[in-house]
Amino acid sequence: MKPIILEKKEIIQLLDFNEIINVIEQSFVDFFSGKALMPTPQDIMLEEFNGETHVKSAYVEGSKHYCIKIASGFFNNPKINLSSSQGMMILLEAKTGIPKCILLEDGQLTDYRTAAAGAVAAKYLANKDSENVIVVGTGIQAKLQVEFLLKIFPIKRLFVWGRSEDKAKDYCNYFLAKSTSFDFQIIKSIEEAQHLDIDIIITATPSRKALVPNKVVKKAVHINAIGADMPGKQELDEKIFFNAKVITDSTAQCAKSGELQHALKTGKITLDDVYSELGEIISKNKKGRENPEEITVFDSTGLGVQDLAISNYVFDKYCKMKKIN
Amino acid sequence: MKPIILEKKEIIQLLDFNEIINVIEQSFVDFFSGKALMPTPQDIMLEEFNGETHVKSAYVEGSKHYCIKIASGFFNNPKINLSSSQGMMILLEAKTGIPKCILLEDGQLTDYRTAAAGAVAAKYLANKDSENVIVVGTGIQAKLQVEFLLKIFPIKRLFVWGRSEDKAKDYCNYFLAKSTSFDFQIIKSIEEAQHLDIDIIITATPSRKALVPNKVVKKAVHINAIGADMPGKQELDEKIFFNAKVITDSTAQCAKSGELQHALKTGKITLDDVYSELGEIISKNKKGRENPEEITVFDSTGLGVQDLAISNYVFDKYCKMKKIN
Numbered sequence: 001m002k003p004i005i006l007e008k009k010e011i012i013q014l015l016d017f018n019e020i021i022n023v024i025e026q027s028f029v030d031f032f033s034g035k036a037l038m039p040t041p042q043d044i045m046l047e048e049f050n051g052e053t054h055v056k057s058a059y060v061e062g063s064k065h066y067c068i069k070i071a072s073g074f075f076n077n078p079k080i081n082l083s084s085s086q087g088m089m090i091l092l093e094a095k096t097g098i099p100k101c102i103l104l105e106d107g108q109l110t111d112y113r114t115a116a117a118g119a120v121a122a123k124y125l126a127n128k129d130s131e132n133v134i135v136v137g138t139g140i141q142a143k144l145q146v147e148f149l150l151k152i153f154p155i156k157r158l159f160v161w162g163r164s165e166d167k168a169k170d171y172c173n174y175f176l177a178k179s180t181s182f183d184f185q186i187i188k189s190i191e192e193a194q195h196l197d198i199d200i201i202i203t204a205t206p207s208r209k210a211l212v213p214n215k216v217v218k219k220a221v222h223i224n225a226i227g228a229d230m231p232g233k234q235e236l237d238e239k240i241f242f243n244a245k246v247i248t249d250s251t252a253q254c255a256k257s258g259e260l261q262h263a264l265k266t267g268k269i270t271l272d273d274v275y276s277e278l279g280e281i282i283s284k285n286k287k288g289r290e291n292p293e294e295i296t297v298f299d300s301t302g303l304g305v306q307d308l309a310i311s312n313y314v315f316d317k318y319c320k321m322k323k324i325n
Numbered sequence: 326m327k328p329i330i331l332e333k334k335e336i337i338q339l340l341d342f343n344e345i346i347n348v349i350e351q352s353f354v355d356f357f358s359g360k361a362l363m364p365t366p367q368d369i370m371l372e373e374f375n376g377e378t379h380v381k382s383a384y385v386e387g388s389k390h391y392c393i394k395i396a397s398g399f400f401n402n403p404k405i406n407l408s409s410s411q412g413m414m415i416l417l418e419a420k421t422g423i424p425k426c427i428l429l430e431d432g433q434l435t436d437y438r439t440a441a442a443g444a445v446a447a448k449y450l451a452n453k454d455s456e457n458v459i460v461v462g463t464g465i466q467a468k469l470q471v472e473f474l475l476k477i478f479p480i481k482r483l484f485v486w487g488r489s490e491d492k493a494k495d496y497c498n499y500f501l502a503k504s505t506s507f508d509f510q511i512i513k514s515i516e517e518a519q520h521l522d523i524d525i526i527i528t529a530t531p532s533r534k535a536l537v538p539n540k541v542v543k544k545a546v547h548i549n550a551i552g553a554d555m556p557g558k559q560e561l562d563e564k565i566f567f568n569a570k571v572i573t574d575s576t577a578q579c580a581k582s583g584e585l586q587h588a589l590k591t592g593k594i595t596l597d598d599v600y601s602e603l604g605e606i607i608s609k610n611k612k613g614r615e616n617p618e619e620i621t622v623f624d625s626t627g628l629g630v631q632d633l634a635i636s637n638y639v640f641d642k643y644c645k646m647k648k649i650n
Contacts, residue, residue, distance in 0.1 A: 002332060002429060042367040044382050044391065049420050055380050055393065057369050066369065068380065068395060070415065072422035086422040088415075090395065095374050097397035097411040102427065104327060 003099040024116040027309035032279025035061035038304040058304030065091040067308040089311040113306040115144035121298035124288035126222035130199035131156040137204040138162035138171040203235035214239040244295040258299040328424040349441040352634035357604025360386035363629040383629030392633040438631040440469035446623035449613035451547035455524035456481040462529040463487035463496040528560035539564040569620040583624040
């Protein structure tokens with residue numbers, strides 16, 4: 001009873017963005033239901049090699065499998081033409097502990113589930129007629145956030161900001177090659193955004209200081225704050241939190257690792273000022289956007305239940321294709 | 326660059342007991358050298374299914390790989406004819422985080438490295454002319470402890486005690502089928518051992534109360550206490566510790582999870598009464614057995630460096646066989 005080994009190529013071929021959005025949406029409900037088990041991650045820090053491995057696991061009551069994710073960042077790898085992102089997800093049978101599937105995804109499923117979470121948050125929090133989007137960052141996550149958002153919103157204009165103008169150009173070329181229907185434009189400073197009619201702001205960088213100033217955040221905007229997922233990381237001016245409706249993936253986790261950590265440190269807001277977790281809104285326990293004018297922020301740090309959801313989804317789809325019970 | 330996947334059958338065929346003893350001996354030296362990185366294990370407790378998964382990881386400075394072990398005990402499995410022990414070891418390249426080898430060993434390599442640790446301890450601590458052994462327990466570990474010990478000592482008589490006499494008979498039949506050179510005999514009570522001339526006592530059960538009374542532990546004996554590896558587990562009467570030279574695999578870990586936890590609770594001994602860790606003796610920093618009369622106890626809880634050592638050993642041997650660099 002050898003586990004099924006799925007390579008990255010096979011995995012990518014199985015993915016459907018709309019389906020991923022649905023399973024990720026459900027994973028937030030699972031998390032909010034209190035039926036999720038997510039033990040403290042294990043961190044293996046290989047400082048000698050500028051590398052780190054995090055083991056994150058999750059199980060949801062009633063699920064056939066639980067998931068152990070090995071996710072690594074080895075930041076010297078690009079110097080030798082290797083991806084800094086490495087790792088795999090392992091699905092084990094909840095009843096017996098037997099490993100059923102090893103997904104050799106090199107961190108890509110994490111990228112997809114994170115991008116899908118952004119789309120789910122915007123679905124519940126952004127104005128329905130959102131057309132103009134600014135994306136801060138030009139990496140894989142900045143690309144995927146927009147690709148998933150396109151499944152929910154008819155984006156008309158995309159403004160891109162990146163530290164490197166060359167990378168911002170590469171970013172535009174990426175979408176040009178996909179012949180997407182929207183216009184795109186590089187902005188040289190994020191402050192330019194205050195003169196634009198922005199509906200959604202996406203931040204997806206590894207920044208450790210605020211990139212988005214408060215003054216560009218005007219009424220009616222929704223922000224997906226994706227990059228900050230560790231102590232010290234930050235993309236938004238803390239002041240943005242003072243006038244926004246704040247929604248987290250996990251308030252406890254965001255208080256430690258998300259944008260929320262910095263807003264809390266100011267002492268101007270407390271945990272009581274957080275409006276809700278995303279799963280609470282999807283579960284219809286709380287309302288999402290309540291009026292067109294409000295400013296909403298989704299603080300995303302990433303949950304083990306999202307890993308479980310996407311790996312389960314891939315394995316189910318593979319089994320259906322191969323007619324495996 | 327897909328990792329090499331090794332199945333249990335392939336792994337077992339590669340194993341040589343003497344070689345395993347050597348690599349495990351070295352792993353204790355690595356641990357004592359302070360060059361080992363072993364982050365806090367992650368515990369996934371699926372109480373609903375009477376199952377638990379522990380993720381244990383280890384890296385030793387200078388090693389080409391680090392190891393992540395997924396080790397599960399699902400205690401309802403035997404009811405459906407499955408082993409309660411499940412899991413795998415994963416070797417990842419220390420420089421890049423790239424997974425290099427997945428060893429689908431279902432917990433067997435843990436069994437072997439634990440048994441080898443017993444042999445290494447006895448090599449340094451038991452009297453060289455040890456002939457008479459009593460083993461408490463009849464499971465796989467009780468078998469392997471004796472098989473590895475045979476590589477170091479010319480055992481002449483083996484006394485076996487088990488809760489179930491049937492299992493004790495099966496145990497004897499196991500060695501009968503291997504046509505080993507020693508005599509074996511089932512004892513109905515461990516107390517019988519006080520009238521026997523025992524050199525080495527091995528305990529290898531999942532017991533949660535003392536099985537070996539103090540009165541059977543006479544001068545010149547060495548004890549390998551293998552079973553206790555979690556809070557609450559116990560096989561030896563705490564009093565045994567009061568007159569013995571105590572050696573641990575890791576004193577910090579034994580104080581929490583080994584036999585030592587119970588001895589410390591009596592208040593009659595403290596951590597200062599622990600003689601040393603095994604690695605310190607192998608490294609010749611301290612002497613092992615100093616006279617034929619002393620009573621020595623090796624408290625074994627299992628170390629991540631042992632997992633790293635045995636998985637590295639298997640992978641190296643596989644690569645040499647297949648001429649892979």
